[in-house]
Amino acid sequence: MSIGRMVVGSALPADAPAPATPRDIPHTGGPENPSAAAVRERFPDAVQRVEVIWGETTVYIDPPRVREVLEWLNGDESQRYDYLSDVTCVEYRDFGRPLQVVWHLRSFPYRRFLRVKVELAKDAELQVESVTDLWEGANWLEREAYDMFGVTFRGHPDPRRILMWETYNEGFPLRKDFPLRGRFSRSEQLRQALTAHPGASYLLEELSPASIYRDLPADMRERYIAQSSED
Amino acid sequence: MATRKRTIEVELSTTGLDSQGRPQRVPLMVDESGRPVDYEAPPVFEDELDGEPMLINVGPQHPATHGVLRLLLELEGEVVVRCVPHIGYLHCGFEKIGEYRQYNQIIPWTDREDYLNSIGNNVAFSLGAERLFGVGMTERCKVLRVIAMELSRIISHLVWLGTTCIDIGAFTPFLWCFQERENVYNLLERWVGARLTTTASRVGGMAADVPEGWVEQVAHFVKTLPRTINETDRMLTKNAIWVGRTAGVGALTAAEAISCGLSGPMLRASGVDYDVRKDFPYLEYETYDFEVPVGTQGDIYDRYLVRLEEIRQSIRILEQALARLPDGPVNVDDPRVILPPKSMATSEMESMIHHFKLVMEGPRPPIGEVYMPVESPKGEKGYYFVSDGTAKPVRWRIRPPAFVNLSAIPKMVEGHLLSDVIAINASIDIVMGEIDR
Numbered sequence: 001m002s003i004g005r006m007v008v009g010s011a012l013p014a015d016a017p018a019p020a021t022p023r024d025i026p027h028t029g030g031p032e033n034p035s036a037a038a039v040r041e042r043f044p045d046a047v048q049r050v051e052v053i054w055g056e057t058t059v060y061i062d063p064p065r066v067r068e069v070l071e072w073l074n075g076d077e078s079q080r081y082d083y084l085s086d087v088t089c090v091e092y093r094d095f096g097r098p099l100q101v102v103w104h105l106r107s108f109p110y111r112r113f114l115r116v117k118v119e120l121a122k123d124a125e126l127q128v129e130s131v132t133d134l135w136e137g138a139n140w141l142e143r144e145a146y147d148m149f150g151v152t153f154r155g156h157p158d159p160r161r162i163l164m165w166e167t168y169n170e171g172f173p174l175r176k177d178f179p180l181r182g183r184f185s186r187s188e189q190l191r192q193a194l195t196a197h198p199g200a201s202y203l204l205e206e207l208s209p210a211s212i213y214r215d216l217p218a219d220m221r222e223r224y225i226a227q228s229s230e231d
Numbered sequence: 232m233a234t235r236k237r238t239i240e241v242e243l244s245t246t247g248l249d250s251q252g253r254p255q256r257v258p259l260m261v262d263e264s265g266r267p268v269d270y271e272a273p274p275v276f277e278d279e280l281d282g283e284p285m286l287i288n289v290g291p292q293h294p295a296t297h298g299v300l301r302l303l304l305e306l307e308g309e310v311v312v313r314c315v316p317h318i319g320y321l322h323c324g325f326e327k328i329g330e331y332r333q334y335n336q337i338i339p340w341t342d343r344e345d346y347l348n349s350i351g352n353n354v355a356f357s358l359g360a361e362r363l364f365g366v367g368m369t370e371r372c373k374v375l376r377v378i379a380m381e382l383s384r385i386i387s388h389l390v391w392l393g394t395t396c397i398d399i400g401a402f403t404p405f406l407w408c409f410q411e412r413e414n415v416y417n418l419l420e421r422w423v424g425a426r427l428t429t430t431a432s433r434v435g436g437m438a439a440d441v442p443e444g445w446v447e448q449v450a451h452f453v454k455t456l457p458r459t460i461n462e463t464d465r466m467l468t469k470n471a472i473w474v475g476r477t478a479g480v481g482a483l484t485a486a487e488a489i490s491c492g493l494s495g496p497m498l499r500a501s502g503v504d505y506d507v508r509k510d511f512p513y514l515e516y517e518t519y520d521f522e523v524p525v526g527t528q529g530d531i532y533d534r535y536l537v538r539l540e541e542i543r544q545s546i547r548i549l550e551q552a553l554a555r556l557p558d559g560p561v562n563v564d565d566p567r568v569i570l571p572p573k574s575m576a577t578s579e580m581e582s583m584i585h586h587f588k589l590v591m592e593g594p595r596p597p598i599g600e601v602y603m604p605v606e607s608p609k610g611e612k613g614y615y616f617v618s619d620g621t622a623k624p625v626r627w628r629i630r631p632p633a634f635v636n637l638s639a640i641p642k643m644v645e646g647h648l649l650s651d652v653i654a655i656n657a658s659i660d661i662v663m664g665e666i667d668r
Contacts (some may be wrong), residue, residue: 135494
C-alpha cells in the first residue's frame with residue numbers, strides 16, 4: 001500500500017462535466033443515480049423500490065440482503081462506493097411505520113451519492129448485518145445507531161453503547177416512544193446513577209481493570225479475566 | 232505504520248556560522264585533543280524488565296483533550312498498546328430536541344454543536360432546509376453565506392493552530408492566532424450581534440444584512456491576516472522541535488483514511504483530494520478560484536501544512552467574494568418561509584395573520600428527505616432531514632466529521648509514545664460539542 005496522491009473522479013471520462021451547484025431540483029423525479037439501475041439489475045429480487053427525492057436517489061433493499069448489496073456496491077469495479085458517509089436510523093411518528101436504517105454512500109471515483117435504506121418491522125427483532133469490515137468508519141456510526149435506536153448490527157466487533165454510558169437502562173433515546181425529558185425525574189436519574197456505581201471514584205490510583213470493567217471492549221475484558229485468574 | 236522517509240529542511244533560531252558561512256555544529260563530546268567524537272548511547276537495560284501493562288486515563292478533565300474526552304490507554308512502558316476512547320460526556324440530545332422544534336428554531340442548536348464553526352453550521356443548516364422546502368436564495372445571500380463560511384473556517388483553523396501549538400509546547404503562535412480570531416469575532420459581532428453563538432441564518436435568507444462599512448472592514452482583515460499566517464509559518468514550519476514532534480507521527484495512508492471515513496484536512500493530508508466544495512459544490516463554489524491542498528504522508532505535519540494552506544485559500548475566496556458581492560435583498564421573496572416586514576405585520580390584517588401563522592405554526596416543507604453535505608473546517612458535515620409534511624422534522628441528523636475522525640484515533644496512536652497521543656489527538660481537531668451532540 002503506497003501513499004500517493006489519489007485523484008477523486010479518476011474513473012470518469014475526461015470530458016465529464018465539472019461538478020456544479022445543483023439548481024432547480026424537482027421534488028420528486030429527476031435523473032436517477034445510475035447505480036440504482038445497476039443494483040436492480042444485479043439483485044432483482046432484493047430491491048424493493050427506488051425513489052428520487054430532491055435529486056437524491058434512495059434504494060430500498062430487502063433487510064436480509066442488504067449486506068450483500070452493500071458489499072457489491074463497495075467492491076464492484078463499476079460502482080466503487082469506497083466512502084461511507086453516514087449510518088443512521090429514521091423512525092416516523094406514525095407508530096405503524098417500520099423503522100429505517102440508512103446508509104449514505106459516496107463513490108469518489110464516479111462522484112456519486114447513493115442512499116441505501118432498509119425497513120425493519122418494529123414487532124420483529126431490529127437487526128441488520130454490520131459493515132465494519134467493508135468500511136472501518138462504520139464502527140462508531142453503528143454503535144451510535146444502536147445506542148440511540150436499539151438496532152443491533154450483527155457481527156459488529158465492539159457492540160457497546162457509545163454516547164450513553166454502559167449501565168444506562170432507560171431505553172433508546174431517539175426512539176419516538178422515549179419522552180423528550182427522559183423516563184425518570186432528575187432526582188431518580190441521579191439516584192440510579194449512584195446506585196449503579198456505588199464505589200464510583202475518580203482517583204487515578206484506583207483505576208484498575210476491576211473498577212473500569214464495564215468500560216472495556218469485550219476482548220480486553222476476556223484478557224483481564226484470564227490475567228487475574230492466573231495470579 | 233509504514234511511512235516513507237522524507238527530509239524536511241530544519242532551521243535553528245540561533246545559528247552560529249563559521250567563516251565560510253556554514254552553520255557551526257556544537258560538539259556534544261570531545262576527546263582529549265578537543266575533537267568531537269560520536270556520541271554513543273548508553274546500553275539499555277529496560278528491555279529486560281518485565282512488567283504488567285498499565286492502564287491510565289487521559290481525561291475526561293484534561294486540558295490537552297480539548298474538552299471532555301476520555302482516552303483509556305493501556306501502556307507497555309511508554310508505548311501505547313491499546314487505546315479505548317470514551318465519549319458522550321457532553322451528550323445533550325440535540326437531534327432529539329430538533330424533532331420538537333420548527334426549522335428556524337433548530338438553528339440556535341447548530342451554533343452550540345461545533346461551536347468554533349457556528350456561523351458555518353447555521354449556513355449549512357439553512358442550505359439543507361432550503362433544499363427540503365424547495366426555496367431558493369438571493370444572489371446577495373449566496374455571497375454573504377460564502378463569506379460567513381470562509382470566515383468561520385479561518386476561525387476554526389486558527390483555534391486549531393493555536394491550541395495545537397500549546398499542546399506541543401509552543402506558546403507564541405497561540406497568542407497570534409487568538410488575536411486574529413478576535414478580529415473575526417468583532418466582525419461577526421458587528422453583523423449579527425453575537426460572537427460565538429451567532430444564529431446568523433434563516434431558512435430562505437439571513438437574520439440581517441451586513442451593516443454599513445462592514446465589507447470594508449472584512450477587506451481590511453483579509454489584507455492583514457496573511458502577515459500573521461506568514462509569521463506563524465516562519466515560526467513553525469522549519470522549527471526543529473515542531474518538525475520533530477509532528478513529522479511521521481500518527482500517519483494514515485490514503486486507503487486507511489478513506490476506509491475510516493475521515494474527511495476534511497485529515498483526509499486530504501493523507502493524499503486524497505476530496506473537498507465537498509469541489510466535488511459536490513454548493514453556494515456556487517465552483518465559480519471561485521481556489522486550490523485544495525493535499526498532503527503526501529498523512530502525518531501530523533501534513534495536517535498542519537494542509538490547514539495552514541486552507542487558511543490562505545480561504546483568504547483567496549474571501550477576496551473574490553467581497554469583490555463580487557451584489558446589492559439587493561438578503562431574504563428570498565417567498566411567503567412560505569419569510570416573515571412579512573414588521574411594519575406591515577402591525578398595520579395590515581393579512582400580513583399579521585401571515586406573520587402569526589408562520590411564527591406559531593411554522594413553515595411546512597413537503598414530505599421528503601435531504602442529506603446536505605458541506606465542507607466544514609473539520610470535514611464533511613452533513614445535515615440529514617426527514618420530513619413528514621409537518622412543521623417539525625421527523626429526524627434531524629448531524630453527520631459529525633469530528634466524531635468519525637476521532638474514531639480513527641486508536642489506529643493512529645497504537646504503537647506510539649504516550650506524549651505523541653496528545654499531539655495526535657490535537658491534530659484531529661476535535662470539538663466535543665459536535666462529537667457528543
